[in-house]
Amino acid sequence: xxxxxxxxxxxxxxxxxxxxxxxxxxxxxxxxxxxxxxxxxxxxxxxxxxxxxxxxxxxxxxxxxxxxxxxxxxxxxxxxxxxxxxxxxxxxxxxx
Numbered sequence: 001x002x003x004x005x006x007x008x009x010x011x012x013x014x015x016x017x018x019x020x021x022x023x024x025x026x027x028x029x030x031x032x033x034x035x036x037x038x039x040x041x042x043x044x045x046x047x048x049x050x051x052x053x054x055x056x057x058x059x060x061x062x063x064x065x066x067x068x069x070x071x072x073x074x075x076x077x078x079x080x081x082x083x084x085x086x087x088x089x090x091x092x093x094x095x096x
Contacts, residue, residue, distance in 0.1 A: 001027040003037065007077075017094055018043045023077065031057040034074065040081070042088045042096070051088050053080065065091050 007023040021040045028035040032055070039054040053063040053072060061074040065087065074080060085096045 012045075013094065013096065016044060016046050017092070018045060019096065021081075031060075036077070038077070038080065040084050042084075042092065044092055049092050051084065051091055053084055053087075063087065 003024040003026045005022070006025050007021060010018070010020040012018055019040075019042045021038075023036060023038045026032055026035055026037050037055060039052070039056075041050065041052045043050045049066060051063065051065055053061075055061040055072075055074065059069075061072040063070055063072050063084075072083075089095050
C-alpha cells in the first residue's frame with residue numbers, strides 16, 4: 001500500500017507561530033500498528049521554541065518540547081490534536 005495523505009494543514013498564527021499537521025495512512029505493520037504515520041509541529045518564529053509530535057520508526061509515538069524528547073501514548077487522531085494543543089498552550093502560551 002502506498003502512503004495516502006489524509007490530512008495536511010500548514011498555517012501561520014499571529015504572524016509568529018508556524019503550525020504544520022501531516023497525517024498519512026499507511027500499511028499496518030509492527031512499526032505502525034494503527035496504519036498511520038503522523039507529524040505535528042508548532043514553531044515560534046520569534047524565540048525558536050518548538051513542539052513536535054511524531055511516530056517515526058524506530059522510536060514510535062513521541063513528542064519533543066524544544067530539545068527534550070518524551071514518549072507518547074497514541075489513542076487516536078482527535079486525542080493527538082487535543083494533546084498537541086494542550087502542550088503548545090502550556091509550553092508556548094498560545095492557544096490553537
